[in-house]
Amino acid sequence: MxxxxxxxxxxxxxxxxxxxxxxxxxxxxxxxxxxxxxxxxxxxxxxxxxxxxxxxxxxxxxxxxxxxxxxxxxxxxxxxxxxxxxxxxxxxxxxxxxxxxxxxxxxxxxxxxxxxxxxxxxxxxxxxxxxxxxxxxxPIEAELALDGIDELLYPTLGGPWWEEGDTEHPVDATVRITAAGRSWTIRLDGTSVEITQGAEGDAAAEIFGDPTPVFLWLWGRVADDAIQIAGDEDVVRAFRGRLAECTT
CATH class of the missing domain: 1.20.120 (Four Helix Bundle (Hemerythrin (Met), subunit A))
Incomplete structure (x- = not known):
């Protein structure tokens, strides 16, 4: 960097x-x-x-x-x-x-x-x-929380860790995260996670809120009621499981 x-x-x-x-x-x-x-x-x-x-x-x-x-x-x-x-x-x-x-x-x-x-x-x-x-x-400074969302999504989640299919959450779907006007689109399947900036295309589920609660939810530090969710809740749960696998 x-x-x-x-x-x-x-x-x-x-x-x-x-x-x-x-x-x-x-x-x-x-x-x-x-x-x-x-x-x-x-x-x-x-x-x-x-x-x-x-x-x-x-x-x-x-x-x-x-x-x-x-x-x-x-x-x-x-x-x-x-x-x-x-x-x-x-x-x-x-x-x-x-x-x-x-x-x-x-x-x-x-x-x-x-x-x-x-x-x-x-x-x-x-x-x-x-x-x-x-x-x-x-509080967490909003700029740090936003940057933390970005860093957690890549490289922590979006690195080449999944090529062997070593996951208990082989979700095959697209998830979108939005906070403070920034969006990330996450395409997952059993052997890969691809992260792109922006909100292009359809998503099975969307996660949004202020930067700090979104950041803390991604890290498993707050419950679902701290954020807002739209779309397929099963996809959200599987996505959260995938995050837990790469952060523990």
Missing amino acids: TLSTEQAGFYLAHVQAEAARLGEVGRMGLEPAVPSCPGWTVDSVLRHVAQVYDHKIEVLRLGARPTDWPPDFSGRETLEWFDEARAAIVAALEKVGTAAETWTFSPRDSTSGFWYRRMAHESVIHRIDVEQAYDIVT
């Missing part, structure tokens, strides 16, 4: 702000269960994010996926580890810039700019997780 200076600053500022908020909520207590992640607590979320940050620091340092990963983090105190990792990922992104060649999971982008964007969205969705544990959810 070729990022402008403004885009890079936008993502980096959100990594910093969302991670800071995540740590702030963590300091309220690590024990509460996280409703959107069954079996996880606030502690689980912070440790997960710290490990993700450390992994991406290594990816950026090596320009490749690290081998023998992960190391043993079991002895690390959660909040101390998280604070170190959140400072270190910002430093690593700033040091490498946005144009370095590196490993990513996107077939279309092998630059470090990919990780600026991915870490912003990693941070915000898990910030929501810990806030939900305390029922103190704070």
Whole structure:
């Protein structure tokens, strides 16, 4: 991804702000269960994010996926580890810039700019997780939520992950998502997912609403009543299942 200076600053500022908020909520207590992640607590979320940050620091340092990963983090105190990792990922992104060649999971982008964007969205969705544990959810900036919809649809959903038909939801239909005047059209079958910008052609089901609830619904962080649905509800359920397969 070729990022402008403004885009890079936008993502980096959100990594910093969302991670800071995540740590702030963590300091309220690590024990509460996280409703959107069954079996996880606030502690689980912070440790997960710290490990993700450390992994991406290594990816950026090596320009490749690290081998023998992960190391043993079991002895690390959660909040101390998280604070170190959140400072270190910002430093690593700033040091490498946005144009370095590196490993990513996107077939279309092998630059470090990919990780600026991915870490912003990693941070915000898990910030929501810990806030939900305390029922103190704070807003997501609309521009970030819209970008998060786009990023979740491609590369996370629309990458070449389905060629072997490894899905429990082989829905064969077209779904359209609309938020704040932007639309995405998603064509699914048992072995592929194709994403296009815009609202051309017919769709079996449409999902629409404000950017934040749509973004959170796509990630499984809010229920169906947070968004609006038109068309075939079975297709919507299968589509949501397909999303769950690629985000867990």
